[in-house]
Amino acid sequence: MYKGILLGHPLMAQCHKFITRHKPLNHKQWLQRIAQVPEIDQQIDFYNSGPTITLLENKIAELLGKERALFVHKGMVGQNAALLQWSANLNRHRIAIHPQSHIAVDESDAYDKLLNLEVWMFGEPHCAITDNDIARLPEDLAAIVLELPTRRAGFRLPQWQTLEYLQQFAKTRGIPIHIDGARLLEAACYWQKPYADVAGIGNSVYVSLYKTLGAAAGGVVAGETEFIEQLIPWRSRMGGDLFTAFPYVLSALWGLRHYLPRIPEFHQRAYALAQAIQHRFGDEALPFPVQCNGFLVQLPVSAQVLERRALKLAEEKGIWLFDRILPQGEQSCRFEIQAGDALDDWQDADLVDLLEQLSR
Numbered sequence: 001m002y003k004g005i006l007l008g009h010p011l012m013a014q015c016h017k018f019i020t021r022h023k024p025l026n027h028k029q030w031l032q033r034i035a036q037v038p039e040i041d042q043q044i045d046f047y048n049s050g051p052t053i054t055l056l057e058n059k060i061a062e063l064l065g066k067e068r069a070l071f072v073h074k075g076m077v078g079q080n081a082a083l084l085q086w087s088a089n090l091n092r093h094r095i096a097i098h099p100q101s102h103i104a105v106d107e108s109d110a111y112d113k114l115l116n117l118e119v120w121m122f123g124e125p126h127c128a129i130t131d132n133d134i135a136r137l138p139e140d141l142a143a144i145v146l147e148l149p150t151r152r153a154g155f156r157l158p159q160w161q162t163l164e165y166l167q168q169f170a171k172t173r174g175i176p177i178h179i180d181g182a183r184l185l186e187a188a189c190y191w192q193k194p195y196a197d198v199a200g201i202g203n204s205v206y207v208s209l210y211k212t213l214g215a216a217a218g219g220v221v222a223g224e225t226e227f228i229e230q231l232i233p234w235r236s237r238m239g240g241d242l243f244t245a246f247p248y249v250l251s252a253l254w255g256l257r258h259y260l261p262r263i264p265e266f267h268q269r270a271y272a273l274a275q276a277i278q279h280r281f282g283d284e285a286l287p288f289p290v291q292c293n294g295f296l297v298q299l300p301v302s303a304q305v306l307e308r309r310a311l312k313l314a315e316e317k318g319i320w321l322f323d324r325i326l327p328q329g330e331q332s333c334r335f336e337i338q339a340g341d342a343l344d345d346w347q348d349a350d351l352v353d354l355l356e357q358l359s360r
């Protein structure tokens with residue numbers, strides 16, 4: 001079956017121009033970036049303890065307006081730890097998730113096989129959650145998980161009033177809200193709210209360090225001190241105590257200085273590019289409204305044909321366009337664009353011209 005995953009293809013390493021996310025770095029470039037960080041001469045971390053990890057945790061806690069933040073080398077580890085702890089604290093074993101959330105579709109059923117938790121699916125495919133979805137939630141939940149934005153649903157975000165309703169609903173029933181905010185910083189631009197206001201909707205919140213913040217990997221879970229410190233043994237049990245995590249930590253500190261201030265700009269760029277695509281290809285090219293820096297594009301060409309042309313372009317011109325192509329019937333396909341510094345190398349009109357050539 002056609003899988004469409006192109007990320008990591010050998011031709012990608014030969015390319016010099018990209019469109020989605022940040023420009024990928026090679027080993028030498030990563031090491032050079034890490035070497036620039038002012039904390040380079042500080043003591044190295046061991047088993048999640050050291051001054052640079054503490055600094056990173058404190059910076060993110062402050063950004064999110066939370067008492068405490070905890071570094072994890074993988075978001076999955078942090079989120080699984082949080083869900084298990086909410087479940088243990090309340091002695092409840094069911095969580096609510098969106099049917100297209102990362103937890104539902106990208107984690108090999110870890111919630112069931114590893115955590116032994118049941119799920120209540122809330123929200124319709126390709127839609128953000130609504131007040132109706134919330135009103136139908138059961139009351140015996142260990143946690144309500146809110147993925148902001150819900151990437152596989154087309155980077156969808158609920159209206160702010162819906163988030164306030166959810167917060168009220170959960171509070172009156174004593175249900176904690178966990179935000180899967182892998183891209184929370186990017187989402188905040190949509191409501192034009194401070195990061196802490198968005199994070200404040202949740203009792204616990206996970207933020208990825210390697211999406212727009214551009215670290216090599218890793219994430220942070222934040223919340224009240226007592227709760228977050230309960231996650232430390234879970235992080236260890238789930239294999240989260242790396243001997244040292246310095247490449248993740250130092251590259252995240254670099255990202256906080258260089259990428260965090262650019263997030264509103266990436267958001268604007270996504271809107272401008274999406275508009276240019278819509279103008280050239282029509283409304284069908286944008287199956288969902290753009291709400292954050294990530295969006296889906298649909299072109300009138302089959303996935304196989306587009307992939308063949310994209311690989312030829314990579315080979316001949318060193319231009320890498322797609323991480324993954326999603327078939328959409330026989331005659332069209334979709335791909336993601338997540339605006340980051342890769343777009344610094346493009347004028348929107350040139351990129352749209354190229355997409356037009358590829359889809360003809």
Ligand SMILES: Cc1ncc(COP(=O)(O)O)c(C=O)c1O
Pocket residue numbers: 073074075076077102103147151180182183208218219
């Ligand atoms: C929405 C969302 N949640 C969770 C994760 C898990 O992060 P990690 O790959 O660090 O485990 C991802 C990763 O892509 C994600 O997109």
